[in-house]
Amino acid sequence: MAYKNLKEFIAHLKQQDELLEIDTAVSAELEITEITDRVSKEQGFPNKALLFRNVEGYEMPVLTNAFGSYRRMAMSLGVNDVREVAKRIEELLKPDIPDTLAGKASLLPKLLEVSQFPPQIVKTASCQDVVITDLSQPILDKLPILKCWPQDGGAFITLPLVITKNPHTGARNIGMYRLQKYDNTTTGMHWHKHHDGAKNYEDARKLGRRFEVAVALGCAPAITYAATAPVPQGIDEFIFAGFLRKKPVQLVKCVTVDLEVPADAEIVLEGYVDLEERRIEGPFGDHTGYYSLADNYPVFHITAMTHVKDPVYPATVVGKPPQEDCYMGKATEQIFLPVLRKILPEIVDMNLPLEGVFHNCAIISINKSYPGHANKVINAVWGLGQLMFTKFVIIVDSEVDVHNLSAVSWRVFNNTDPSRDCVITKGPLDVLDHASDLLGFGGKMGIDATKKWAEEGFNREWPAEITMSDDIKKKVDEKFRNYFAKS
Numbered sequence: 101m102a103y104k105n106l107k108e109f110i111a112h113l114k115q116q117d118e119l120l121e122i123d124t125a126v127s128a129e130l131e132i133t134e135i136t137d138r139v140s141k142e143q144g145f146p147n148k149a150l151l152f153r154n155v156e157g158y159e160m161p162v163l164t165n166a167f168g169s170y171r172r173m174a175m176s177l178g179v180n181d182v183r184e185v186a187k188r189i190e191e192l193l194k195p196d197i198p199d200t201l202a203g204k205a206s207l208l209p210k211l212l213e214v215s216q217f218p219p220q221i222v223k224t225a226s227c228q229d230v231v232i233t234d235l236s237q238p239i240l241d242k243l244p245i246l247k248c249w250p251q252d253g254g255a256f257i258t259l260p261l262v263i264t265k266n267p268h269t270g271a272r273n274i275g276m277y278r279l280q281k282y283d284n285t286t287t288g289m290h291w292h293k294h295h296d297g298a299k300n301y302e303d304a305r306k307l308g309r310r311f312e313v314a315v316a317l318g319c320a321p322a323i324t325y326a327a328t329a330p331v332p333q334g335i336d337e338f339i340f341a342g343f344l345r346k347k348p349v350q351l352v353k354c355v356t357v358d359l360e361v362p363a364d365a366e367i368v369l370e371g372y373v374d375l376e377e378r379r380i381e382g383p384f385g386d387h388t389g390y391y392s393l394a395d396n397y398p399v400f401h402i403t404a405m406t407h408v409k410d411p412v413y414p415a416t417v418v419g420k421p422p423q424e425d426c427y428m429g430k431a432t433e434q435i436f437l438p439v440l441r442k443i444l445p446e447i448v449d450m451n452l453p454l455e456g457v458f459h460n461c462a463i464i465s466i467n468k469s470y471p472g473h474a475n476k477v478i479n480a481v482w483g484l485g486q487l488m489f490t491k492f493v494i495i496v497d498s499e500v501d502v503h504n505l506s507a508v509s510w511r512v513f514n515n516t517d518p519s520r521d522c523v524i525t526k527g528p529l530d531v532l533d534h535a536s537d538l539l540g541f542g543g544k545m546g547i548d549a550t551k552k553w554a555e556e557g558f559n560r561e562w563p564a565e566i567t568m569s570d571d572i573k574k575k576v577d578e579k580f581r582n583y584f585a586k587s
């Protein structure tokens with residue numbers, strides 16, 4: 101099913117006993133973070149989504165941790181397991197164009213499915229029930245924006261869908277980039293230089309054109325997830341959201357800028373980013389578990405805020421894993437695996453372990469079929485979309501369960517000769533990496549933990565892995581309880 105808006109998702113979470121409503125007064129400064137952090141780590145309470153209905157000084161309730169478990173992440177996309185979405189993508193990507201007429205006809209529903217995804221423009225929308233263009237009125241001051249961690253540079257909007265258009269092509273882009281509140285009508289705009297929002301802005305800057313931006317807060321969950329997904333540049337994340345929820349996203353024209361926003365969003369901020377202005381942004385307690393350092397970023401000036409009559413303010417807390425964004429990242433790992441396999445068909449499975457916070461480590465199992473195959477995959481990963489940031493790439497043979505970190509460590513520690521099996525190079529790193537000498541550029545390591553072949557120069561015998569013979573296993577299975585029964 102496709103949720104119409106955030107409130108329908110909240111109702112579903114409640115019905116599924118995945119929501120905790122908190123009526124005790126809480127502060128948006130640090131307190132909501134500490135509660136959310138404890139709940140997301142199951143310290144003293146089961147991990148649930150949290151709806152804070154009594155936030156000191158604000159009328160709007162705050163929703164946190166809505167995507168914060170494997171179950172809720174799947175629920176947000178209307179499936180039981182995100183691998184169901186991966187399966188649909190795999191079907192769409194199938195190369196085999198059938199040569200029979202019946203076969204061709206069977207493709208039709210698939211293609212029709214795709215053609216139904218583009219967003220629809222509507223004339224009226226609930227997100228514009230209340231329109232505020234008088235900038236002397238409370239705007240950001242109305243929103244219970246969280247200050248998450250003690251050394252944060254201020255309060256940050258943490259779950260915003262930032263909507264821009266490329267000035268050359270008009271192609272729409274939606275990305276999630278945090279916004280630091282500076283005052284009632286201005287925020288930071290923390291788009292990393294590698295991300296599409298920043299690229300659109302750079303194009304506009306070179307053309308010397310005013311760059312309009314809209315921000316949607318509190319959308320149907322598939323739309324929010326789509327803003328975080330590594331959708332290739334030039335592809336509208338709203339189309340991807342339509343595919344995910346099997347229903348087009350409805351958009352409405354903004355009131356003061358030439359952009360469209362989800363009609364059912366809770367809150368919309370409209371405005372522009374100045375072409376030259378920069379301001380210190382951060383520090384911010386980030387998903388690496390460390391503070392990302394303060395730096396200069398563009399500034400977002402609000403020209404209007406619109407919202408539904410009784411908005412819910414959505415927020416996420418990032419910090420030491422596991423937290424809500426981990427489950428969003430894990431969904432991406434599985435949903436985009438078929439796309440990755442399309443380019444690298446030898447890949448069996450991939451694990452981006454939580455401890456590596458996605459950009460720092462990828463463990464990949466492959467069907468090794470020629471000498472140097474692991475090296476080929478290591479190098480390919482460093483050239484692929486957002487995977488280019490990966491700091492450590494570990495390759496194992498197909499039979500290894502990449503999600504079992506103990507099994508992977510066993511292979512790495514025992515199957516490698518570091519002087520032979522490690523590739524060390526340099527390349528782009530995630531902007532959040534704090535260990536490299538330079539921002540966004542530094543060292544990388546690939547580890548080939550596959551069994552070594554004679555064709556790769558390994559001339560010793562590779563030992564067999566210990567396993568018991570099947571007949572003995574069967575015999576012991578059958579008698580197992582008897583061995584321990586008291587006679």
Ligand SMILES: Cc1cc2nc3c(=O)[nH]c(=O)nc-3n(C[C@H](O)[C@H](O)[C@H](O)COP(=O)(O)O)c2cc1C
Pocket residue numbers: 258259273274275276277278290291292293294295296297298327328329330331416418425428486
């Ligand atoms: C909770 C959360 C916060 C994020 N914050 C930022 C951010 O502040 N800046 C940024 O550039 N990317 C951030 N990201 C990652 C981007 O949203 C993500 O890489 C997205 O695919 C970028 O889309 P784009 O390539 O269309 O720009 C965040 C992701 C999540 C889940």
Ligand SMILES: [Mn+2]
Pocket residue numbers: 273274275296331332333334335337
């Ligand atoms: Mn994009």
